[in-house]
Every structure is written in C-alpha cells, then in structure tokens.
Amino acid sequence: MLFYVDPEKCNRDGFCVEACGRRLIEMGKADSVPTLIAGVEELCINCGHCVAVCPSGALALQTMRPEDCPQIRDELLIDLEQAEQFLRSRRSIRNYKDKSVERDKLNKLIQVSGYAPSASNARPVHFLVIENKTEIRLLSGLVVIGCA
Numbered sequence: 001m002l003f004y005v006d007p008e009k010c011n012r013d014g015f016c017v018e019a020c021g022r023r024l025i026e027m028g029k030a031d032s033v034p035t036l037i038a039g040v041e042e043l044c045i046n047c048g049h050c051v052a053v054c055p056s057g058a059l060a061l062q063t064m065r066p067e068d069c070p071q072i073r074d075e076l077l078i079d080l081e082q083a084e085q086f087l088r089s090r091r092s093i094r095n096y097k098d099k100s101v102e103r104d105k106l107n108k109l110i111q112v113s114g115y116a117p118s119a120s121n122a123r124p125v126h127f128l129v130i131e132n133k134t135e136i137r138l139l140s141g142l143v144v145i146g147c148a
C-alpha cells in the first residue's frame with residue numbers, strides 16, 4: 001500500500017494535508033484518518049513531507065517510514081550568523097591525510113546525505129566507497145585520463 005495511516009496513533013491534526021504541496025491528501029469524514037484522494041496515487045512524488053510533519057509518527061509511505069524522519073530538534077537549529085560562518089568556512093579539500101575515515105562516520109555521512117533536496121525527491125545519487133588505496137589510485141588515474 002502506498003499510503004498508510006495508523007488510526008491508533010493519528011491525532012487528526014491535518015498537518016499532512018497542509019504539508020502536501022500536491023494537495024493529494026484529504027481529511028476523512030467525522031473521526032476517520034487522512035487518506036489519499038481517490039485516483040491520485042500516480043501524482044505522488046514521494047517527497048515524504050506528509051511523513052516528516054506527522055508529530056505522532058502515524059503516517060507511512062511504501063518508501064518511507066516514520067523512523068526515517070526523526071523529529072527536528074529546535075535547540076539544534078542554527079541562526080543566521082552560524083549559517084554564514086558554516087558556509088564561509090567551507091573549503092574544497094586538496095590534500096588528504098594518510099588516514100582512513102572510520103566506517104561508522106562514512107555510514108553516517110552517506111545516510112545524512114539522503115536528506116539533501118533533490119527534484120521530486122528522486123535522490124539520483126549513488127555512492128561507491130573504496131578503501132583499498134591501490135584501487136583508489138587506479139580510479140584516480142582513470143578520472144584524470146577521462147578529463148584530458
């Protein structure tokens with residue numbers, strides 16, 4: 001099923017209805033839970049906004065569970081000054097340390113990258129993690145040849 005609402009958890013606040021930019025969700029009649037409007041399934045772009053805004057974790061898509069959308073913690077939001085500092089301090093890395101990045105850190109970074117915006121939430125990015133230095137050198141050479 002594309003769109004599922006747990007009636008026990010849903011508090012009928014209508015946040016998912018408001019969040020859907022495509023206006024595909026409607027509140028059910030009386031005390032029933034929100035539903036997808038009949039016949040619009042193919043218009044859903046799987047953006048996940050409806051899942052992310054549900055404060056009770058009642059809503060799930062086939063491709064996204066409430067656990068995939070942890071709540072935003074207000075105390076960790078950055079202000080304008082912090083955002084400016086963060087963006088200005090960004091540098092492209094040209095020289096790398098001779099030290100492997102911990103596997104846990106790599107996994108976390110790849111997982112977090114999935115929250116980056118993409119058109120229709122298509123996430124058209126794939127990662128290939130190579131830790132073998134000989135293979136890295138081989139690939140680096142191929143990239144240089146490909147760019148020449």
Ligand code: SF4
Pocket residue numbers: 019020021022023024025043044045046047048049050051061
């Ligand atoms: S995933 Fe996006 S487009 Fe689909 S029903 Fe939810 S909010 Fe609407």
